[in-house]
Amino acid sequence: MTLEIESVYGEGACECASPDKQVSFVFSQTRPFDLVELEQLLQSVGWSQRPVGKVRRALDSSLLKVGLWKHDPCFPRLIGFARCTGDGVIDATVWDVAIHPIYQGFGLGKQLMAYVNRSLHDIGVRRITLFADPGVVSFYKSQGWILEPKGHRCAFWYAN
Numbered sequence: 001m002t003l004e005i006e007s008v009y010g011e012g013a014c015e016c017a018s019p020d021k022q023v024s025f026v027f028s029q030t031r032p033f034d035l036v037e038l039e040q041l042l043q044s045v046g047w048s049q050r051p052v053g054k055v056r057r058a059l060d061s062s063l064l065k066v067g068l069w070k071h072d073p074c075f076p077r078l079i080g081f082a083r084c085t086g087d088g089v090i091d092a093t094v095w096d097v098a099i100h101p102i103y104q105g106f107g108l109g110k111q112l113m114a115y116v117n118r119s120l121h122d123i124g125v126r127r128i129t130l131f132a133d134p135g136v137v138s139f140y141k142s143q144g145w146i147l148e149p150k151g152h153r154c155a156f157w158y159a160n
Contacts, residue, residue: 008026008076012030026069029067041079063088066115079108093128094130
């Protein structure tokens with residue numbers, strides 16, 4: 001199935017462990033994103049709409065972008081996404097992690113984060129930070145991410 005996977009999802013695509021033996025999921029860093037489909041995924045998890053041109057520029061500027069696809073050789077569906085920014089040498093920050101609500105609770109988000117971490121380590125990045133909404137902190141804590149206590153090392157500031 002590897003040849004079929006790579007022909008649909010691009011070089012280096014790999015299968016994700018599936019909670020359902022009749023459905024397969026695939027990680028890909030090289031399959032192009034349909035920006036409308038990506039927007040639909042992000043809105044499904046409650047994010048506000050973003051301008052398509054800016055999303056395209058953000059993707060183009062990202063160090064790593066990963067899609068998680070529900071496999072169908074004729075009509076693959078994007079059901080998960082993550083992207084990272086950084087220098088590609090020392091630091092990377094994970095942003096915009098999303099799993100479609102229908103597919104949440106089956107371990108796919110954990111596999112996506114493990115895949116992202118492995119991919120960053122494979123290119124030599126060792127210090128990985130994460131930007132996440134407060135409502136999902138427990139998800140990341142359960143995977144061993146450490147919440148920076150009281151902002152002793154860093155802070156995020158928002159411009160008006």
